[in-house]
Structure formats: structure tokens, C-alpha cells
Amino acid sequence: MTAVDVRGLRKSFKGVSVLCGVDFAVSRGEIFALLGSNGAGKTTAVNILSTLLRPDGGSARVCGFDVSDRPDEVRKSISLTGQFAAVDDILTGRENLILIAKLRDVAAAKQTAAELLERFGLTDAADRRAGTYSGGMKRRLDIAMSLVDDPPVVFLDEPTTGLDPEGRLEVWKTVKELAGGGTTILLTTQYLEEAEQLADKIAILHEGRIIASGTLDELKKLFPPAKVEYVEKQPTLEEIFLAIIGKNIETEGN
Amino acid sequence: MNGKTGVLFGRLMRHILRSPDTIITVAITPIAIMLMFVYVFGGAITASLPSGVNYVNYQLPGILLMAINSGISYTAFRMFGDRQSGIFSRFHSMPIRRSSALWAHVFVSLVSNMLTVAIIFLVALPMGFRSSAGILEWLSVAGILALFTLALTWVAVIPGLVAKSAEGASVFSYPLIFLPMFSSAFAPTETMPAAVRWFAENQPITSIVETLRSLLNAEPAGNEIWIALAWCAGIALVAYFFAMRAYGRA
Numbered sequence: 001m002t003a004v005d006v007r008g009l010r011k012s013f014k015g016v017s018v019l020c021g022v023d024f025a026v027s028r029g030e031i032f033a034l035l036g037s038n039g040a041g042k043t044t045a046v047n048i049l050s051t052l053l054r055p056d057g058g059s060a061r062v063c064g065f066d067v068s069d070r071p072d073e074v075r076k077s078i079s080l081t082g083q084f085a086a087v088d089d090i091l092t093g094r095e096n097l098i099l100i101a102k103l104r105d106v107a108a109a110k111q112t113a114a115e116l117l118e119r120f121g122l123t124d125a126a127d128r129r130a131g132t133y134s135g136g137m138k139r140r141l142d143i144a145m146s147l148v149d150d151p152p153v154v155f156l157d158e159p160t161t162g163l164d165p166e167g168r169l170e171v172w173k174t175v176k177e178l179a180g181g182g183t184t185i186l187l188t189t190q191y192l193e194e195a196e197q198l199a200d201k202i203a204i205l206h207e208g209r210i211i212a213s214g215t216l217d218e219l220k221k222l223f224p225p226a227k228v229e230y231v232e233k234q235p236t237l238e239e240i241f242l243a244i245i246g247k248n249i250e251t252e253g254n
Numbered sequence: 255m256n257g258k259t260g261v262l263f264g265r266l267m268r269h270i271l272r273s274p275d276t277i278i279t280v281a282i283t284p285i286a287i288m289l290m291f292v293y294v295f296g297g298a299i300t301a302s303l304p305s306g307v308n309y310v311n312y313q314l315p316g317i318l319l320m321a322i323n324s325g326i327s328y329t330a331f332r333m334f335g336d337r338q339s340g341i342f343s344r345f346h347s348m349p350i351r352r353s354s355a356l357w358a359h360v361f362v363s364l365v366s367n368m369l370t371v372a373i374i375f376l377v378a379l380p381m382g383f384r385s386s387a388g389i390l391e392w393l394s395v396a397g398i399l400a401l402f403t404l405a406l407t408w409v410a411v412i413p414g415l416v417a418k419s420a421e422g423a424s425v426f427s428y429p430l431i432f433l434p435m436f437s438s439a440f441a442p443t444e445t446m447p448a449a450v451r452w453f454a455e456n457q458p459i460t461s462i463v464e465t466l467r468s469l470l471n472a473e474p475a476g477n478e479i480w481i482a483l484a485w486c487a488g489i490a491l492v493a494y495f496f497a498m499r500a501y502g503r504a
Contacts, residue, residue, distance in 0.1 A: 050347040072349060080347040086340030090269045102261045103350055145344075 001028045003153050003184040004049065008058030011044050018044045020208040021058065026186055026201070028152070031179050033199035034188045040205045042188035043083060046157045049186070050080040062153055079146035083157045085138040086145075089131030093122050093141050096130055097148060104149040116144040120174065136167025140174055147183070154178070156187040160194060165238050166245075172197055258350040262358035266332065270366050276328050277366055281373045283431075284321040288313065288374070291440055292381055299441050310382040314374075315466035316439020319459055320431055321374055322367050322403050326410040327427035329363040333414030334423035356411070356501055363407040364400060371399055386472040394479075395469050401486040402462060406430070408493035415500040439463045458485035 004026040011019040018041045026032040036042050047053040048060055051071040059066060065073040087096050094113050101109035117126045120140045125133060130141055139159060146154050159175065160168040175198050178185060189195055195202045196216060203213035212219060235243075270276055291299075296309045303312065336342045336355070345355040375383070387395065410427070417423035434440070436450065437459040443451045454460055461481040468475040 047343075050343075052343055052346055075347060075349040078347065080344060082340040082343050084340045086344040088265065088341060089339075090272055091265065095268075099261065099265055100348075103258055103345070103348055 002026070002061075003028045003030070003063060004032070004186055005061040006045070006049070006058070007060075009045065009048065009055055009060055010057035011041075011048060011053065011055055017208055019048075019055075022205065022208065022210055024203045024210055024213060026153075026184060028184055029179075029182050030200045031175070031185045031187065031198055033195035033202045034186065034205050035190070035192065035195045035202055036188070036205035037190055041208050042190075042205055043157055045205070046080070046155050046186070046188055049074075050078055050155055051075055052080075077151055078153045078155060079148075079151040081142050081146045081154065081156045081159060083161065085135075085142040087130045087133075087138055087141050089129060091130060092127050093117060093130055093133070094126040096141060096145055100145045100148045106149050112148060116147060120144045134167065135163045136170035139163060139167060139171050143171070143174055143178075147178070150183070153184045153186065156185060158188055158190065160189070160191070165242060168194075169242075256351065256354065259354040259357045259361070262345070262354055263361050266358055266362040267365065269332070270362065277369055277373070280321060280325040280328065280367075281370045281377075283324060284317045284374060285377050287320065288317045288378065288381070291317075295440070302442060302445065308382065308384065310378055311384065311470060312467065313440050314378050314383055315463040315470070316434040316437065316459070317378075318371050318374055318399060318466070319402065319439070319462060320434045321370050322399070322406060323430035323433065324427055325367040325370050326363060326403070326406045326430075327424035328366070329359060329407055330410040330414035330417070330423040330426070331420060332362075333359050333411060334417055334420055337415070338420075353501070356497075359411070359414070360404070360407050363410070364403055367403045367407075368396075368400065385470045387470050388472065391469045391472055395466055398462065398465060398469075398479075398482060398486070401483070401490070405486045405490035405493060408490055408497045411497040412493065412500055415497065433457065434459050434463070437463060458482070458489070461485060 002025050004024075006022055006024050009019050009022040010017070022041070022045060024032075024034075034042050034045060044053065048055050048067060049062060051067050051074050054068060059068075061067070062074045063077040065077065067074050087093075088099070091099065094117060097113035097116055098109045101112045106112050114123075114126075117123045120143070122137065122141060122144070125137060130138060133141065143154075143156070143159070146156075156175065160171050163171065172194070175185065175187070179198075179200075187194075187198065199216070201213065201215055202219060203210045204219075205211075212222060214222075291313050292310055296313075300307065300309045303309070336359075342355055346352055385392075413423045413426050437443075437454050437457055439459060443454045443460070446454055461478045462485065464478040465475045465482040468478065
């Protein structure tokens with residue numbers, strides 16, 4: 001079953017083509033990464049899929065609904081976590097979640113909020129203003145807000161851009177946990193490692209076209225077999241940094 | 255107001271109640287100007303007014319309009335913030351009517367400016383403001399102030415939606431704040447040089463000020479009330495048209 005189906009999608013801004021015939025499909029329950037450098041058109045594609053922009057040509061369907069013809073149905077099926085954590089800094093974490101729950105007509109808004117706070121390790125910070133949260137916490141709240149009412153498809157646009165290494169690990173952990181829950185996730189990223197870590201399937205968007213797509217193994221097969229070399233593995237600065245400050249992905253969330 | 259607009263209205267009201275400085279800041283400058291006019295220039299100006307005129311009453315409508323003119327810059331500022339932070343995109347990708355996010359800002363602008371106006375009325379009381387207006391006149395005063403706020407709110411929505419920076423979103427209100435100075439709000443227009451006098455007598459603030467003054471003094475407002483209403487409705491309609499066009503593109 002296809003959750004997201006994009007065919008021949010085109011979009012240009014002021015005569016400059018950003019998407020020139022993009023095709024990809026995301027199956028239900030899959031984590032799909034749209035990988036590309038800055039300006040490759042990732043955000044444009046996500047904005048079309050979340051009905052914020054109208055495509056110039058081609059078709060885009062989410063859960064079987066065309067984004068141009070049935071935008072209301074599409075909006076019911078999705079949640080967008082944009083490039084910058086779109087949380088309300090003045091409200092507390094709990095209030096942010098209750099706000100979204102009320103907007104989505106969730107009957108037990110308070111209970112939903114409490115459950116999501118628990119699930120995302122934000123219970124202790126629940127009644128603090130979101131403006132006081134760290135980058136990673138804000139992003140976690142942001143993603144939690146996207147999961148209110150369990151939309152079948154979640155778009156995460158560059159979920160770790162601008163986060164420090166700790167924040168990035170927090171978000172990766174969160175996304176990996178989502179995958180188990182059956183939610184379809186389309187994420188965009190410019191970090192190869194992120195796609196490799198999180199995605200079941202990867203499509204590489206370059207200059208407005210998908211130039212390669214498939215599972216990581218399939219992509220690897222496109223290239224000549226790896227040369228075997230023996231090198232001493234030095235720790236990266238990131239590993240050193242995380243070791244010194246005593247954080248790693250396992251200890252997070254205690 | 256539908257249910258979703260109400261939820262979003264509640265969110266923005268919470269912003270204001272958590273930083274009450276926005277209402278106070280908006281009220282403080284006009285109050286300072288009111289103190290200056292009444293206690294510094296008031297004596298001299300009163301000398302050129304017909305005898306028996308209460309100068310606190312005379313200048314109050316101009317101060318109220320000045321407060322609204324600066325208050326709406328916060329509306330533009332809040333809208334810019336919601337665009338910038340991505341909150342607008344989040345709401346627009348949700349299964350709610352798209353315009354709810356916009357109307358919530360408009361209603362909040364109306365309510366917060368009316369609060370500011372109420373504060374200024376209260377400050378004017380110990381300064382000697384007295385009104386002989388009856389219920390009907392008070393309702394008319396409230397209605398005209400609300401219509402004026404609504405008109406200027408739609409003006410403020412435009413920079414709120416198209417500005418590229420927070421400063422750019424609110425800078426439009428500076429000339430508006432000074433507009434009451436070039437009207438009959440603080441001094442009679444008769445002593446002004448011809449060109450200034452022509453401008454003062456034909457700009458919207460004058461007719462609105464004259465109307466409010468008449469209503470508060472329970473005097474007949476004559477033709478001025480219709481000119482005032484026409485200005486407010488005209489500005490509201492034109493600004494609404496451009497604001498909606500900008501919202502369609504945002």
C-alpha cells in the first residue's frame with residue numbers, strides 16, 4: 001500500500017525550476033529519506049505534499065488523496081514538522097500539545113498531551129515554557145506535536161538541522177522509535193549519515209530530479225565493490241565530545 | 255468566530271496575558287503624551303478655545319487613536335513571529351480552515367486595543383475627564399473605536415504577512431502614531447498655515463476625533479459621524495482586500 005505517491009512533480013519559482021519531474025513512492029509504515037544538498041528542492045517537495053504549495057505539474061497523492069483536488073483529506077492524513085521547530089515559545093510544552101489536540105478535535109486533549117509528554121521524555125519539563133527548552137527538547141516537542149491524533153503520514157523536514165550533536169542523537173532515537181509504531185515517515189536531510197541511520201529507503205534529490213533511489217544496500221550495489229583496506233580507526237571529534245560530556249544515545253532519556 | 259479560531263484566539267490572548275507589557279507599553283506612550291498636552295500645553299491651548307471647554311475631554315479622542323495606531327504594530331509583529339517560527343505553516347497544514355489563523359490575530363488585535371483604550375479612559379478620569387454621554391453615545395464611541403481598530407488591524411496584517419524582518423513588520427506604524435498631531439485632535443485647525451490646515455481638516459483622524467468628541471460630550475455629531483464611518487469602512491475594505499491577497503500568497 002502506497003502512503004505517498006509522487007509522479008512527474010514540477011514546481012518553479014519566478015521562472016526558476018526547483019522540481020523538474022520528481023517521482024518517488026513511500027510505502028505504508030516505511031521511513032523514507034529524501035536526501036539532497038541545500039537548494040535541491042527537498043522543502044519544496046514537502047511543502048507541496050503538505051498542501052502549503054500548489055504544484056505546477058505532475059501529481060502528488062497522500063494516502064490516495066490528490067494534494068490539489070482533496071487538500072482537506074490530505075491535511076487530515078498528515079502532520080508537518082517543518083525545518084524550524086514550530087513550537088510556541090510562550091506556551092508550555094503541555095499547552096503546545098493541548099493546543100494541537102484541540103485543533104485536531106481530539107476528545108481527551110489533556111490525556112493525549114500527558115501521554116505524548118511521557119513518551120517523548122518531556123514530563124519533567126511539561127510545565128515550563130517551550131522557549132526555555134534546549135534545541136533537542138524543542139525538536140522532540142515539535143515531533144510530539146506532529147503525532148497528536150496519530151496521523152498516518154508524518155513529514156519531517158530536516159529534523160536535525162541546527163541541532164548540536166546531543167540534540168541530533170535525541171531526535172534520531174525519537175524517529176527510530178516512531179518507526180516501530182507503524183507511522184509512515186518522509187524525512188528530508190542533507191546528512192548522508194542521517195539517511196543511513198534512519199531510513200528504510202533513500203531517494204537522492206539533485207537539481208530537481210531523483211537521481212537514485214532504493215534501500216541502502218541497493219544504492220551500495222550501484223557503486224563498484226568496496227575496496228578492503230585496513231586502517232586504524234581514530235575516534236572522531238564528535239565521539240570524543242560526546243564521551244567527555246558523558247552523553248551517548250543509550251544514556252539519553254534517563 | 256468558529257471553534258478553531260477560538261482556540262487560536264485563546265493561544266494569542268495567553269501570549270498577551272503572559273507579557274502584559276505589550277498592553278502597558280502601548281498605553282504608556284499615549285498616556286505620557288496626554289500628560290504633556292494637558293499639563294504643559296493645555297493651559298495655552300485652552301486660551302484659544304471657546305470658554306468652558308474641558309481640555310482633558312478635548313484631547314482624549316486624539317490620544318485614544320494614537321494608542322490604537324501604535325497598538326496595531328504589535329499585531330503585525332505577532333503575525334510576523336508566527337510566520338517566522340513556522341507556526342503558521344503548521345496550522346496551514348492542519349485540517350482546520352486556513353483563514354482561522356488570520357482571524358485569530360484580527361480578533362486579538364481588537365480585544366487588546368480595546369483593553370488599552372479602557373486603560374487610557376481610566377487614567378483620564380483623575381485628570382478631569384468627564385462625560386455626559388448616555389448609553390447610546392457610549393455604545394457609538396465603542397463602535398467607532400472598534401471599527402477604527404479593525405480597519406487599522408487589516409492595514410497591519412499586510413506588513414505582518416509580507417515583511418522580511420520584525421522591524422520591517424512594525425515600522426509602518428510610526429507615521430500613523432504622529433498622524434493625530436496633524437489634525438484637530440490637540441489644537442483647533444484655525445491657527446495652522448493653509449497647507450497644514452487643509453491636510454488637517456481633510457484627513458480621517460479629524461472627522462473621527464470630532465465625532466468621538468461630540469459623542470462623549472453628548473452633542474450632535476452632525477455630518478462628521480458619516481465621514482468618520484466612511485473613512486473607517488473604506489480603509490477597512492481596501493486593506494482587507496490587499497491583506498487577503500497577501501494571505502493567499504503567504
